[in-house]
Amino acid sequence: MKKILVANRGEIALRVMQTIRKMGIKTVAIFSEADRNAPHVKFADEAVCVGKAPSNESYLLGDKIIEICKTLDVDGIHPGYGFLSENANFAEKVEDSGITFIGPKSHAIRVMGDKLSAKETVKTYDIPMVPGIDEALTDVVKAKKIAEDIGYPILIKASAGGGGKGMRVVEVESKLEEQMKRAISEAESAFGNGAVFIEKYVGSPRHIEIQVLADTHGNVVHLFERECSIQRRHQKVVEEAPSVILTDEIRHKMGQAAIDVAKSCDYVGAGTVEFLMDENKNFYFLEMNTRLQVEHPVTELITGVDLVEQQIKIARGEYLEFEQKDLKIQGHALELRVYAEDPTDDFLPSVGTLSRYRKPEGLGIRVDDGFEEGMEIPIYYDPMLSKLITYGKNREAALQLMLEAIDHYEVEGAATTLPFGKFVFEHEAFRSGDFDTHFVKNHYTPEILENKAKDEAYLAALMAMKQYQKDQKKLRLPEINSESK
Template sequence: MFKKILIANRGEIALRIIRACHELGIQTVAVYSEADEDSLHVKFSDEAICIGPPPSLESYLLIPQILASAEITDSDAIHPGYGFLSENANFADCVAESNITFIGPPGKVISEMGDKALAKEKMKKAGVPVIPGSKGIIDSPEEAKKIAKDIGYPVILKATAGGGGKGMRIVRNEEEIEKAFSTASSEAKASFNNGSLYMEKFIEKPRHIEIQILADTHGNMIHLGERECSIQRRHQKLIEESPSPAVSPELRKRMGDAAISGAREANYVNAGTIEFLLDKDGKFYFMEMNTRIQVEHPVTEMVYGVDLLKEQIRIAAGEPISDEVLNAEPQWHAIECRINAEDPEHDFMPSPSLITAFHVPGGVGIRVDTHVYAGYEIPQYYDSLLAKMISWGRTREEAIGRMKRGIEECVIEGPKTTLPFHLQVLKHEKFASGDYDTSFLDTFEFDPTLKSRSDYGRRIGLQPAETEKEKIDEPTG
């Protein structure tokens, strides 16, 4: 087992990794930018090294700085978390070349699965259903028009090197091709330094279903069921749940078997996720593979009673998947809400600011993964995720009820947050019935006049955090 692990990330996932390491008796090293000096992952790690100024390109994306930090602290492994360098094949290779273990799949696998066109070909070879589309990279709008004519509109242009909605455009007729091709390629180039695009048939109003995979170096490979990720805004997930209301035991087995076949074809090792689109007729199609731990991994942990982060570490250390995970069965229904510092009243505009009051909900069936606290200044340089609230129960209805209670108990004052948005989604009849798809937010209307208990933190006596500035400005006489 490892003696010391460096966490090449920040925020709640860095803190989550630190907790898993400490439970395994492993020392931790945090790296941080100047903007994150007061973040909890810095406070709770055994060692911490500042690697640069606030911008990611000058800190969390600087491979030489991270490798140097691992070397001077004698770290024998690096966990990349999600985002940043987690799916950077060059980073994984550089870590391995430095005789440090990368907690994740080999760089070659990351590269192949990150190339969406190549990944699709591998899935075809494994017998996994794929969406009709281009055979590889599209070189020009003219070529795009020819392919679109063959497979039929609507189609979707996607960045070969990306995800998260970047470099992605839906095209409904030939007149839209040239503009969509240009904007998608430019966005992909800016986001991933790779403007290459491929094309797929656009599936109208599908559900977004992903399968959690675990694979070790001893030949064991399993799936831990599905996560329903259809509540999205601009291809960014906002609420996830498991099991999916749309997936029967028979369909779960077919999707799980397909995911394992695809992962075996990719020679996959460690934790990964294969994402599918599920149409209204119960047909599913491969979309992409994420070669890292997912933001929404706690949903699976609560349903199956496992710790995916510990399992990642054990697998990377050469151990087989533990017996309790190999034999795990789904026991609960779980839901996750991503609480972001965004203003749902104004098109989800980011709201970085000082958190003046913070109260985390508790009680049976509630878990909150967060790195923030009262007095914490939300940096403007990174994503807006403040916390992940997870509820679980014996039934979907119980999990929804507990999530509603958790949101109403949660108090975050200072920034605007998505708490009221989440509460309204949970109360919506379409969500409550389980009959929803990725188009849910196209017709959902957020009502800013509806308030919840979470909007009134001072009712329970929470006082704004005292800042250094306020101390300085206090009258002295």
């Protein structure tokens, strides 16, 4: 490959292009009118405006992106994550055009993009599943019978998509019909597919995922796990690698299960197999994300493997450079997604102009972002400003460095999740490892941050007053003139 187009924007486009350039390959950026002056556009060797600000008029225009590639003699397309990254039709069109799609084949994306077909596909490998029914439901009577068989509470889930949309927990039968209608409606609105299914609700779940790499020659390895249980609205905010609760035995079993999932759909490239783990450390297959994950940096730091580089090499038909026995966990990494959201107002998006934007720096600190001071945060896209990642020789060192990095991360012009991140990393439940996906519900309220901000403001005012009084005292001291010496 001599030239790769990155079909994305922001921090992931910039991060992918950094590796592409490191490999001596030319880069092409696409951008919407809202992103004309974005860092990923400036970084690329070539850049083309793909359309207006809304994503359905720019970054989601697959046919237009392919035409740009043909015009510029592009060899490969890297989709990043989000947008077209898990669009099987787009991947298929790229394949048919003779351009290399840097990701799995369209078949794997299609099979794993639907939770029901994914479950059906992995059955032959005897992968552990959450008890439930693996078929789409619209009949409330049938749903009640299934729920009665597996026992309440149950979880209604959308077959297509994710991010918590089309998902409802039902504690009692009397709520089932209402919640099922809401889940179907939400799934139709979000994914154009109202299919839902039912499974047993795991009460104190941990969300643990396994990174896999597979080449075109049948070789598959896993790169250990990521702990992703700190979430808001079923979406991840904090991730770490490795997990504090996995034993070597469980890690091996989960890793092998992830490899089997990849084999079940003839997977190629980098992918992530997601599992739910209950309080007894039983794990269950959730789904497979057929792309690079937002949280991939923590895996890179503990393994020393550049996942984007591996994606490109695999897409070029190269063999994996290592076997499972060559991979080792070294140190510990943490990641905080820095969203332009107000954690004191139900994490609602907080758009504005970044009047001040200064990133922390230092050994063990990594910031993946796509913003600069003075930039406006567009309302059209995901509100993530950056990913703040720290690495240390152990979890305690990574935690301490993370807290210091948060303190040195200066953002003015929009509210961010930085204060929430600090709350998480200082909380005893997180520090002890005794937490699950209900961390926010069980431990966090907006008032906690508001009161802390008041306390800090009071302390700052008190220190300022003391300094002022000290300065005034110095000024009042009588001067000794030269005659009295």
